Amino acid sequence: MSRPLKAAIIGAGGISQSHFDGYRAAGVEVVAISDVDAAALARRLGEWGLERGYTDNAQLFEAGGFDMVSIAAPTAVHHPATLAAAAAGVHVLVEKPLALDLTLADEMIEACKRAGVILMVNHQLRSSGPASKARELIQAGAIGRVTQVRLRQAHDWGGLLTVRPTFAKRSTSGGGTLLDNGTHLADLARFFGGRVDEVYARIATLKYDVEVEDTAHASLAYDDGALGVIETSWTATGWEEGFWVYGTEGALECTNRYGPSYLRHAFRASPGSNWDQTDVATYQFTGASAHVRHVMAFVQAVRGEAPVVCTGEDGREAVRLILTAYESAARNAPVKTASVTEGSAA
Numbered sequence: 472m473s474r475p476l477k478a479a480i481i482g483a484g485g486i487s488q489s490h491f492d493g494y495r496a497a498g499v500e501v502v503a504i505s506d507v508d509a510a511a512l513a514r515r516l517g518e519w520g521l522e523r524g525y526t527d528n529a530q531l532f533e534a535g536g537f538d539m540v541s542i543a544a545p546t547a548v549h550h551p552a553t554l555a556a557a558a559a560g561v562h563v564l565v566e567k568p569l570a571l572d573l574t575l576a577d578e579m580i581e582a583c584k585r586a587g588v589i590l591m592v593n594h595q596l597r598s599s600g601p602a603s604k605a606r607e608l609i610q611a612g613a614i615g616r617v618t619q620v621r622l623r624q625a626h627d628w629g630g631l632l633t634v635r636p637t638f639a640k641r642s643t644s645g646g647g648t649l650l651d652n653g654t655h656l657a658d659l660a661r662f663f664g665g666r667v668d669e670v671y672a673r674i675a676t677l678k679y680d681v682e683v684e685d686t687a688h689a690s691l692a693y694d695d696g697a698l699g700v701i702e703t704s705w706t707a708t709g710w711e712e713g714f715w716v717y718g719t720e721g722a723l724e725c726t727n728r729y730g731p732s733y734l735r736h737a738f739r740a741s742p743g744s745n746w747d748q749t750d751v752a753t754y755q756f757t758g759a760s761a762h763v764r765h766v767m768a769f770v771q772a773v774r775g776e777a778p779v780v781c782t783g784e785d786g787r788e789a790v791r792l793i794l795t796a797y798e799s800a801a802r803n804a805p806v807k808t809a810s811v812t813e814g815s816a817a
């Protein structure tokens with residue numbers, strides 16, 4: 472039987488809970504956490520029943536005693552914490568976006584490679600039941616050649632009249648809905664459709680008093696000629712998250728409007744099927760959330776039982792796609808992804 476694995480978590484804020492839940496589901500003990508905010512640290516130590524807490528990440532790594540770490544602190548912390556983890560020989564699951572700067576992303580990837588540790592990015596939508604099944608169907612040829620990928624995340628902050636200051640200010644957020652919601656979708660765009668050659672984006676600030684955009688879309692042209700679109704918004708009413716992948720032989724659709732974790736596969740096999748009457752296969756996924764599944768997949772990769780679901784390179788490409796979209800919006804012109812080799816969203 473393999474040795475029991477242990478984990479640490481950097482950052483004790485909102486998203487850290489799903490990392491903790493994921494490790495628990497994977498049978499990995501979380502032994503230590505760190506947060507620069509002593510009150511946030513104390514709260515989580517109490518909630519999770521832990522003894523080892525640090526307000527300094529250097530002390531966390533110095534004390535050691537864990538095989539892997541989740542970096543669930545603000546994005547600016549991802550780079551220094553990943554380098555520290557690599558130096559300590561600890562596997563890394565880092566939150567999205569990997570970094571706001573491609574040079575920093577490269578350094579993170581390189582440091583983990585040199586240290587021989589795994590770097591996985593928390594684009595957890597890849598691990599959701601519908602997305603992983605959709606990818607499996609696409610790869611099996613179930614919808615023929617992919618022609619169009621449409622991705623949407625839209626909300627209105629739960630009806631709030633103002634946006635949280637860290638999201639509203641460019642210096643702390645790096646960008647608005649295109650970055651915050653869009654990096655997940657940029658990752659899915661590649662997960663479903665492959666390499667994106669060119670992006671044409673528009674952004675606008677239409678509802679909230681924020682320094683960043685609250686409404687955005689980006690048109691994608693894939694290497695193989697397929698098209699895609701990313702739609703993100705803080706000016707919706709309610710919450711919609713979904714993807715639609717069309718192919719020459721069928722379509723895959725997933726939106727929370729159908730209910731959580733539901734995938735619809737439309738195809739034409741029966742004779743006499745009509746405009747809106749096609750053959751349909753549906754999949755309903757129960758059990759753990761995408762977040763928990765993603766952490767479990769990370770643990771499987773650390774154990775050497777499965778490949779890394781979302782690599783550092785994947786995380787870097789998602790950032791690059793968003794940087795390309797920002798450049799396109801600024802120039803009001805299509806921009807080749809390959810032309811964006813450096814730069815920062817901040």
Ligand SMILES: NC(=O)c1ccc[n+]([C@@H]2O[C@H](COP(=O)([O-])OP(=O)(O)OC[C@H]3O[C@@H](n4cnc5c(N)ncnc54)[C@H](O)[C@@H]3O)[C@@H](O)[C@H]2O)c1
Binds near residue numbers: 485486505506543545
């Ligand atoms: N995968 C997702 O769907 C998802 C969802 C939300 C947030 N995120 C990402 O997770 C990260 C954290 O977001 P959050 O919503 O939990 O933010 P948060 O503000 O709720 O929590 C962040 C915590 O990190 C702490 N922190 C700040 N600097 C630190 C440092 N140097 N070392 C250790 N801790 C430090 C803060 O004190 C705070 O408690 C961000 O990168 C964000 O983009 C991802």
